Amino acid sequence: MDRPRVGLKDVAQLAGVSVKTVSNVVNGYVHVTPATRIRVEAAIKELNYRPNLTARNLRQGRTGIIALAVPELDIPYFAELARFVVAAAEQRGLTVLIDQTGATREREQLVAEGFRAHLIDGVIFSPLALSSDDLAAIWEAPSTTASPIPTVLLGERVHDGPADHIAVDNVAAAKEATLHLAALGRRRIAAVGAQDDAAAETSRLRLEGYRLALKEAGLPRDDRLVVPVEAYHRADGAQAMAELLDSGAAPDAAFCFNDLLALGALRTLLERGHSVPGDVALAGFDDIEDGRYATPTLTTISPDKRAIARRAVDLLADRLAKGPLVAAREIEVPYRLVVRESTGG
Amino acid sequence: MDRPRVGLKDVAQLAGVSVKTVSNVVNGYVHVTPATRIRVEAAIKELNYRPNLTARNLRQGRTGIIALAVPELDIPYFAELARFVVAAAEQRGLTVLIDQTGATREREQLVAEGFRAHLIDGVIFSPLALSSDDLAAIWEAPSTTASPIPTVLLGERVHDGPADHIAVDNVAAAKEATLHLAALGRRRIAAVGAQDDAAAETSRLRLEGYRLALKEAGLPRDDRLVVPVEAYHRADGAQAMAELLDSGAAPDAAFCFNDLLALGALRTLLERGHSVPGDVALAGFDDIEDGRYATPTLTTISPDKRAIARRAVDLLADRLAKGPLVAAREIEVPYRLVVRESTGG
């Protein structure tokens, strides 16, 4: 490693001024003579000086890095979200470090406990494996002294926790999607994506919305139409739909708890010669780009991902500035039902 | 910010030893009496001490962070790649910071010039907008003193540059895909994804492979079958296929330079009532999960993404350890043609 490290000191020497003056120039401090400023800038250029961010961070006690903790990057919803988060953070001068939890309890726990503390200022966290109770437990007794790392939660909500929270109204959205299917005249509407796991808050809420919709539409509740899944990937959707068809439950529509499940289900339906939406209408959740190019295109609930990202970064930046004094905030972002071909749009 | 920062000092005081001793315990230094070790560990636990990575990094001159610079995270190929890179890096104790260039010259230039120097130790870089010449130019005259940041290039290759390089044999792969289409008896095979931009090395190589295949199969070269695109997204593929069909070029197959283009093209074909592979057979490149669930499923070239990621991290880690002395290395990773329904597999 023979990289010749250039520091303020070297620049100062070359320009014939003090270290601090160079620092002032670099940071755009006002009271510097044009003459010295020019001299210093020339020296900076000549030596190709770059401020050492590590040192700056150490001095200032903050790193300007925030973490985005998501299950997996190759889940399109999270990839799209990540893009918006990175963009929003950049606008505020923050750098995003992405942490993949793989949706495992172990890794999510690390995140909640402040893994990489001192390296990141805060975290935007989308937990899947941890329940609200888990999170609450971690935050209540992490230690006697340190307060938890500033956190913005996406999806899960922790009552009375220190973290801000952003989400769409899952119940209302799921209900609206299901009602849309009912409005097409479908009577045997399946729900794909139930999860036993107590941690699966999202699944619970969407199932609740689905059931409310059935009731409101005057449709009977038939639990054979509710299909559990391992995870929310295409493969799970495909398998779930296969089970559903094999079970003889004879659905004429399905509300899938996310778009990947819907795309998997779609694949199974088409593979077996069913027509969509003719035989079975399909609706998903997330509005990933994928669904806009599937054939048929996918009806879905479209949460405002840009808003989620922007507000998450805003909340976090605000909390970083103001400290843990600010009470936890609760933000609801809008969504809309996008009707496409898979429900005969 | 009333986060009570706990440092080695505090632990040392509580345990009644020197700061350095605590540091030794933390770093697993051998010569520490069991007795003191226990005392120190107790103190660490009581205060919930976490080493300040920033300070450690400053002291050691390296951060343990590497950047992965990709065009956009929500391009599935890069999302999948990112997942593998993050995983591989973690195994080596490195943290990955993801930089989105948006495929813009400006941002890619920053990356090549060592943006965030001092914050990252090295970078795995997948350039789209910069040509080999651009990169070479940047590396040759960045400054008289500083050497460029350790870099592993994915895709683009810079002759005689200081960066390691990893890629599949684009020409051979493209040729194989095209020959596969020819072997089905297709005679009017289109190429979707040409780009005028001199920077588009990937496009050039795949086009070359396509043309070699035509020659080898004894098919005439018809440039009306070569369709240029703006970018490599689904929308571009959809539009390109529309133009192709409208132009009267009457293709009976298309080799798309990536899977997203193929999926876009597929959408257009189905939307207009053409059958795939009946009327037009389709092949893509990248083997993103998406293509495995499309209907029809997508024939594609599958580069070994896990290998790309692992080797990229290996090369970078090696270079970090050994410094710029090591000569630039050239790695070719394997690929295979995966035949699926879109070519009647």
Place this chain on the structure above:
DNA sequence: ATCGTTGTATTCAACGTTGTAAAGAACCGC
């Protein structure tokens, strides 16, 4: 002239960590 005021530049200490050198303790062989 003298005193403040304002503008410019500097010195000093500190952020939390670790490498180096060296001090102190314990033990060995003679």
Place this chain on the structure above:
DNA sequence: GCGGTTCTTTACAACGTTGAATACAACGAT
């Protein structure tokens, strides 16, 4: 016991930066 070795711990100085306090001019206003 004495010099020498090994083990354990420590003091100190750095890494590169910036905030606080301060020195030094130059300038009006008294």
